[in-house]
Amino acid sequence: MTEKPRINARDAVIDIRSGASDAELMEKYGLCAKGLQSLFRKLIEVRAITREELDRRRTTLHKTAHVTPIVGTDLTKDIRAGMSDAELMQKYGLSSEGLRFTLQALIDTQVISLDELYNTTPSQADTVFVNNMRESPRYFFAVVVEIYEAKRPHLRGNLSNITEKGIATEGIETREGETKVLVIPTDRFPEIDRIVLEAECRWVKQDENTGEWAAGFEITKISDECLDNLAKLMSVACFLE
Known part of the structure; x- marks a missing residue:
């Protein structure tokens, strides 16, 4: 089994607030599309960063990126069935960045919810370990x-x-x-x-x-x-x- 990425919460917050793009974050921390969403979710859960900050960041990113989500029931069915990122990318011809934007677009347009996106087995949803979660940033x-x-x-x-x-x-x-x-x-x-x-x-x-x-x-x-x-x-x- 591939070891899950271990990420320092403070380092991730600094990178996000410094304006790092999704692609840069994914490359630096070795994350897939769902992994990046998992990281964001865990940082919000421990209040290392606020949802409002991520929403403002997403708005800024979307001003410079054209997102064309794949529309249709097959993709949402595959996500709900627990298909892995690799399987989704292969089936729909997506890069990891493309999959990340596609998933976000589906969430933004309420085609699928965050709960549905993460309604998979724990090993699939828990794609990253965030270190120092008890050590809140100062x-x-x-x-x-x-x-x-x-x-x-x-x-x-x-x-x-x-x-x-x-x-x-x-x-x-x-x-x-x-x-x-x-x-x-x-x-x-x-x-x-x-x-x-x-x-x-x-x-x-x-x-x-x-x-x-x-x-x-x-x-x-x-x-x-x-x-x-x-x-x-x-x-x-x-x-x-």
Whole structure:
């Protein structure tokens, strides 16, 4: 059995955001058409990248690419029957890039759904392993984003960097092991609602000269809505390390 490609999530996100084309991604990571879709899907699942980013990217790519999907029931029947990429390419005379665009066109026109596309055996659908999925990419803020303790809103600190597992703050007094309910106001970002989360302090430092606090927190509780807003905040206000 051919070993499935192993891909570093952080490297893939950097390549996608730098504007790499589908062909470049497929060549670099040794992916087939379904493999690239599998990679995108897994990066979305672990919130390493947002669906909106991929949608914007797809729109940009389609402006420069003419897509002529194969129309007819045979192709969708073959996909639903679990035919492999190699078999589809051979039967319909497609390159891997052509198959990728064809599948995307079928999804875009709602001829077939993502669930149907991946409604195959696990070994067929799980075409890539994404390494470091537990090691969320670290983002640093390009603008000042405040944060405060819910019970002491008058004492404001700033976020210094963030992953979807934890945050680092400046100006928040705490002690190691302490759990706090923290609030990230998003007044500067009208499209994003206020974010509330519970986090446990994992490390803390206080500058001997200035008395300034710096701390790292592991997020221990956050609602799905706030997690979505956190991902949006990271996409508009941050850059990767």
